[in-house]
Amino acid sequence: MTGHRNVVVALAALAMLALVASCYAADAKLKIGDKAPEWKDLPGVDGKDHSLGDYGDAKVVVVVFTCNHCPVAVAYEDRLVEFQKDYKDKGVQVVAINVNNLPADKLDKMKERAESKGFNFPYVYDESQKSGREYGATCTPHFFALDKDRKVAYMGAMDDNNNPDKAKEKWLRDAVDSILDGKEPAKASTQQRGCGIKWD
């Protein structure tokens, strides 16, 4: 009987370990100050391939994990276009990455959306979902701002309300302003919110 009991105890210990490990897996992948993961040669809606290294001149790169189908992501499209317009001359480059595995989110649909919304930034598709995994993207939209050394300086939501008329705290703008000033954002990380990413 002792043999059986040992097996039960061992299995229980293994189960507890798995539970604890899964909790840690759910925490943020990147910390503020981490070197941002690089993506290479992701196909864009412009028919070209795009890599993080393309933006060597940019003072700040804003990476947004987004998609076509999620209403929250859609609610932020105009704001993102406006943000890129306002910050282009300040040396800020927006890049939108779609990692969703869903017919509504494939490259052909991305092209249509980019055209109809007048995207003024690259909108690229990562079929491998690797960039999403490496950044620890949890939902769409999920925002990351990288400084000139490509360290993560901000992550989370763009602002505090899906409705643009009700958004008061412009977290992303405030953070990018600080980063451009060579300062750490007062709020370097906020709670992102949106539709869970469609992982494989």
Next chain:
Amino acid sequence: MPKAFARSPLSAAIVSAVLACGVVSWAGCSAQGTSAERAGPIAASDVRLSVADKAGFEAFLARQRGKVVLVDFWATWCVPCKELFPHTVDASRRYAGRGVVVVAVSMDDPDKEAEVREYLASQGATFENFIAQPAPDPFTAFEISGGSLPHFKLYGPDGAIRRTIGSESKSIREADVDQAVEEVLAETAGAGP
């Protein structure tokens, strides 16, 4: 078949077992109906819905002591949430007799209350429903991992959190929710408030 087996206690036992299984399955099927049946819609005025902050929600949870509580966090803008919602409504009926309370919390802005109520009515959501108070950030207040919907939580009869089912790194399937409910029921069997 060898004569000895046909008349042995073993064959009698096997036949009885097969008959018993047949009776139990038949009884089970007629009691539950098909699990694919959708609940019929209810009147919008019959939907129990109110805005709550975390403290208000915790007060509700405290009133459910002695039961396992399954919480479905959703929003009218969340398509996968709506794909899972009929299963949540179905679970509220299936698990009612086993000491499980189902509650749904919408992460919509309260100015969408009419739309939320209409959806809940169309789904036949006869259980208690809340809309999360928008400030302070409800995704933080209600601990929605990764800010990602859909999201489920399970509380035990003593009020302790037992399971968190997030969608930030994996899509949630109906079977994931059922499995979690069954596990929590098994873990807390015999446990009181």
